[in-house]
Amino acid sequence: MLQYVIRRLLWSFVMVxxxxxxxxxxxxxxxxxxxRKEDGRASPVAVMMAGRxxxxxxxxNIEERLGLDRPVYVQxxxxxxxxxxxxLGYSYQSQIDxxxxxxxxxxxxxxxxxxxxxxxxxxxxxxGIISALKRRSLLDRGSMLFALIGVSMPTFWLGxxxxxxxxxxLNVYSVGDYASITDNPAQWFAxxxxxxxxxxxxxxxxxxxxxxxxxxxxxxxxxxxxARAKGLKERSVIRHILRSALTPVVTMYGLDLGILLGGxxxxxxxxxxxxxxLLAVDAISSxxxxxxxxxxxxxxxxxxxxxxxxxxxxxxxxxxxRYS
Amino acid sequence: xxxxRFIRLFAVLLALxxxxxxxxxxxxxxxxxxxxxxxxxxxxxxxxxIAGASDVDFxxxxxxxxxxxxxxxxxxxxxxxxxxxxADFEEQNVLVPDLATDVGTPNEDSSEWTFTLKDGIKFxxxxxxEAVPGVTGEPITSADIKYALExxxxxxxxxxxxxxxxIMEGTDAFVAGDADEITGIETPDDKxxxxxxxxxxxxxxxxxxxxxxxxxxxxxxxxxxxEKDSDYDSHVVASGPYYVAEWAPEEQITLERNEEWDPDTDxxxxxxxxxxxxxxxxxxxxxxxxxxxxxxxxxxxxxPQGPALEQTLADPELSKRLxxxxxxxxxxxxxxxxxEPFDSLEVRQAVNWAIDRANLKTxxxxxxxxxxxxxxxxxxxxxxxxxxxxxxxxxxxxxxDLDKAKELMAAGGYPDGYDGELLFVGASDPPHDKYAESxxxxxxxxxxxxxxxxxxxxxxxxxxxxxxxxxxxxxGTSAGWCKDYNDAFTFLDPLFSGDNILESGNQNxxxxxxxxxxxxxxxxxxxxxGDERVAAWEEANRLATESGAWVPWTWDNETIIYSExxxxxIYNTFFSHIDWVxxxxxxxx
Numbered sequence: 001m002l003q004y005v006i007r008r009l010l011w012s013f014v015m016v017x018x019x020x021x022x023x024x025x026x027x028x029x030x031x032x033x034x035x036r037k038e039d040g041r042a043s044p045v046a047v048m049m050a051g052r053x054x055x056x057x058x059x060x061n062i063e064e065r066l067g068l069d070r071p072v073y074v075q076x077x078x079x080x081x082x083x084x085x086x087x088l089g090y091s092y093q094s095q096i097d098x099x100x101x102x103x104x105x106x107x108x109x110x111x112x113x114x115x116x117x118x119x120x121x122x123x124x125x126x127x128g129i130i131s132a133l134k135r136r137s138l139l140d141r142g143s144m145l146f147a148l149i150g151v152s153m154p155t156f157w158l159g160x161x162x163x164x165x166x167x168x169x170l171n172v173y174s175v176g177d178y179a180s181i182t183d184n185p186a187q188w189f190a191x192x193x194x195x196x197x198x199x200x201x202x203x204x205x206x207x208x209x210x211x212x213x214x215x216x217x218x219x220x221x222x223x224x225x226x227a228r229a230k231g232l233k234e235r236s237v238i239r240h241i242l243r244s245a246l247t248p249v250v251t252m253y254g255l256d257l258g259i260l261l262g263g264x265x266x267x268x269x270x271x272x273x274x275x276x277x278l279l280a281v282d283a284i285s286s287x288x289x290x291x292x293x294x295x296x297x298x299x300x301x302x303x304x305x306x307x308x309x310x311x312x313x314x315x316x317x318x319x320x321x322r323y324s
Numbered sequence: 325x326x327x328x329r330f331i332r333l334f335a336v337l338l339a340l341x342x343x344x345x346x347x348x349x350x351x352x353x354x355x356x357x358x359x360x361x362x363x364x365x366x367x368x369x370x371x372x373x374i375a376g377a378s379d380v381d382f383x384x385x386x387x388x389x390x391x392x393x394x395x396x397x398x399x400x401x402x403x404x405x406x407x408x409x410x411a412d413f414e415e416q417n418v419l420v421p422d423l424a425t426d427v428g429t430p431n432e433d434s435s436e437w438t439f440t441l442k443d444g445i446k447f448x449x450x451x452x453x454e455a456v457p458g459v460t461g462e463p464i465t466s467a468d469i470k471y472a473l474e475x476x477x478x479x480x481x482x483x484x485x486x487x488x489x490x491i492m493e494g495t496d497a498f499v500a501g502d503a504d505e506i507t508g509i510e511t512p513d514d515k516x517x518x519x520x521x522x523x524x525x526x527x528x529x530x531x532x533x534x535x536x537x538x539x540x541x542x543x544x545x546x547x548x549x550x551e552k553d554s555d556y557d558s559h560v561v562a563s564g565p566y567y568v569a570e571w572a573p574e575e576q577i578t579l580e581r582n583e584e585w586d587p588d589t590d591x592x593x594x595x596x597x598x599x600x601x602x603x604x605x606x607x608x609x610x611x612x613x614x615x616x617x618x619x620x621x622x623x624x625x626x627x628p629q630g631p632a633l634e635q636t637l638a639d640p641e642l643s644k645r646l647x648x649x650x651x652x653x654x655x656x657x658x659x660x661x662x663x664e665p666f667d668s669l670e671v672r673q674a675v676n677w678a679i680d681r682a683n684l685k686t687x688x689x690x691x692x693x694x695x696x697x698x699x700x701x702x703x704x705x706x707x708x709x710x711x712x713x714x715x716x717x718x719x720x721x722x723x724x725d726l727d728k729a730k731e732l733m734a735a736g737g738y739p740d741g742y743d744g745e746l747l748f749v750g751a752s753d754p755p756h757d758k759y760a761e762s763x764x765x766x767x768x769x770x771x772x773x774x775x776x777x778x779x780x781x782x783x784x785x786x787x788x789x790x791x792x793x794x795x796x797x798x799x800g801t802s803a804g805w806c807k808d809y810n811d812a813f814t815f816l817d818p819l820f821s822g823d824n825i826l827e828s829g830n831q832n833x834x835x836x837x838x839x840x841x842x843x844x845x846x847x848x849x850x851x852x853x854g855d856e857r858v859a860a861w862e863e864a865n866r867l868a869t870e871s872g873a874w875v876p877w878t879w880d881n882e883t884i885i886y887s888e889x890x891x892x893x894i895y896n897t898f899f900s901h902i903d904w905v906x907x908x909x910x911x912x913x
Binding site for chain 1: 792
């Protein structure tokens with residue numbers, strides 16, 4: 001087991017390096033990358049930073065200061081080396097420490113991700129279970145309709161509608177007043193409940209469908225039929241079904257949470273929650289490579305870590321899975 | 325001035341504005357009536373709440389360059405001279421004293437300018453309400469102005485627009501590191517500052533009204549500037565009626581009263597409100613809703629667009645609280661004068677006749693987005709010529725005249741059009757893709773049969789094509805320019821002067837180097853400001869327009885919304901926004 005975890009961690013490191021390398025390539029090498037520097041020409045990022053009608057010396061100076069005049073592999077190597085020492089550099093735009101910026105934004109994103117995930121589990125799993133048990137009932141049809149609508153509604157649309165009704169019309173919510181949970185828990189909750197609901201709807205719909213589908217599949221398996229045939233109490237049968245049907249939910253939950261921790265860009269933008277997603281969007285609009293790299297790095301790490309945790313937890317949930 | 329442009333991550337986000345507008349129909353009925361404000365009486369106190377999308381580019385006055393940063397600077401930094409807080413555009417362009425006792429005294433040829441500082445002007449707290457010993461509460465001296473201008477050239481600072489100041493004597497030596505100071509800034513005593521310039525500049529006071537010339541306490545800031553990367557940005561010291569109490573990048577900016585500011589020394593800023601609470605990070609449509617619903621007083625960098633704009637205009641209440649005024653920006657199609665066949669004057673003029681400007685305007689969103697341009701200098705700026713008095717390529721409805729264009733093509737030696745390959749660069753972001761399409765159709769009708777069309781994503785058309793002369797972009801359809809200050813120097817010199825064709829970061833995209841145009845620009849630059857200077861710019865405007873290097877097609881408008889709680893909203897063309905230092909809020913206690 002330990003050996004497995006170590007091996008996975010090593011692979012994770014390789015994965016993260018690959019992700020960072022791809023971002024570097026997009027930025028520096030691909031046509032259209034703002035960092036792409038052609039021979040004998042100034043780096044476009046440096047020109048952008050130098051302002052209007054820049055003196056050539058100034059552009060050169062910026063290039064040197066940021067190391068943009070070095071070959072890409074040198075810049076990459078230097079970035080990795082510094083990153084390994086916990087230094088993710090400074091924002092081109094605002095000069096803030098990237099690591100600090102990400103850590104500063106993490107609570108907001110984590111609040112959103114964990115809160116929403118609890119909401120969608122609370123909605124998705126029970127509805128999925130009931131739906132599967134009362135198959136073809138009105139309740140089942142109703143829940144599947146909800147799932148269809150939920151899956152089809154894009155977050156950005158639903159978010160705006162929600163703001164329109166709850167903020168502009170009913171005045172029970174106010175966009176943009178985010179406070180951290182440690183500063184003002186009441187206000188934190190007051191600004192988070194609506195984004196949780198909005199973000200959770202889509203996921204809840206997915207989970208409902210998945211739980212229902214798994215339940216139906218497991219119900220038709222031999223061992224369940226056997227259990228029923230030998231007269232096991234229905235409660236116990238359901239417990240057996242749930243055990244099998246819910247393990248895939250763990251996988252999905254882990255991955256979804258990992259992805260959301262990397263920033264729920266659209267929800268954060270619409271509800272003006274200062275999270276990692278918003279940080280990344282703003283950085284992309286100003287070609288702020290250190291921030292883009294920092295947020296990507298964290299997002300990748302969350303996904304990989306979530307994956308690892310899911311796989312490890314899986315072993316204890318499903319006795320058929322063993323790692324060596 | 326470069327406005328912050330959002331390169332939107334998802335095209336779908338644009339589509340959502342359609343939904344938002346479609347769902348926003350029932351806003352009437354629940355609007356509360358504003359508190360009665362007797363005419364001429366503006367409430368004192370209260371909090372001015374601003375809903376914004378993006379952050380300031382820099383807090384450091386030397387580097388800040390976005391219009392929204394300059395809007396903030398209006399209340400935080402004072403300069404030697406400034407723009408009056410009046411509604412009339414022409415009066416706005418007449419500078420008034422701010423830190424100085426007058427608007428500056430030039431020598432005979434405007435190459436030497438003398439200013440005297442007022443008594444009673446003091447520095448306030450640094451960012452975060454930090455009282456800096458030896459700075460806060462101490463008088464602002466001429467040395468502080470001098471240092472502010474020197475640091476524009478210090479690499480660790482990175483000035484936003486140093487080229488406006490490099491005509492000071494001794495700048496080259498300072499930049500090269502051969503001198504510790506710029507010798508052209510003379511400070512015989514604490515109150516007097518004399519600028520010695522290498523060439524005449526009738527518009528020098530305008531340059532002394534930009535934030536980069538705001539005083540910076542030398543001893544305090546020098547410590548930050550000595551680092552590899554100056555952190556004065558996070559420690560700016562206020563000189564205006566407000567200081568920056570809090571700055572959480574991309575989240576929040578809070579301004580509070582600077583108690584060191586003496587209203588008796590300031591004839592411009594009334595500073596009615598106590599606090600400015602500027603919340604950042606709003607989605608555009610959400611921000612618009614918040615302002616129109618009265619939760620915020622001003623939208624800064626958020627404004628109704630597309631259907632939301634139409635809806636605002638159709639609503640009798642909301643349309644009253646909409647400002648739609650010239651932003652002093654011109655959008656244009658440029659023709660590279662170094663690329664055949666655009667080296668021919670006739671061909672360039674032919675293209676000017678052929679382009680359907682009315683169609684471009686429709687694609688942009690119709691008349692509300694601004695007037696169709698007939699020459700280069702936009703309304704609100706000295707040298708502007710109204711379409712009625714000057715329209716060299718004017719046709720009915722400005723839709724172009726293909727016959728006239730073809731005649732000129734023939735006169736230029738291309739009776740059958742031109743089939744050589746020409747690099748044509750637009751941009752992919754809507755509606756820029758449509759602009760490119762429209763211009764391409766016009767050119768093909770004129771006989772340009774071999775256009776190599778590229779439409780990169782914003783802002784790559786600038787950084788990877790237009791700004792690099794080596795690329796030989798023949799035609800660019802997504803170019804635009806906004807003024808830095810209200811003198812045509814900020815338009816014609818960087819864009820039409822042959823001296824300003826740079827190897828990288830070039831902005832004279834047409835690479836025009838026409839002796840007559842150069843001469844006209846040089847003449848106008850030298851002329852002291854007043855009617856004579858305006859006339860000189862009008863002449864330069866005519867010559868530049870008729871050179872055909874540009875097809876200017878719109879003078880953009882700025883669209884701003886404010887809530888019913890705001891009293892006395894005046895639009896100021898200098899920073900293209902509401903002059904909030906003379907506005908009040910009805911929510912004041």
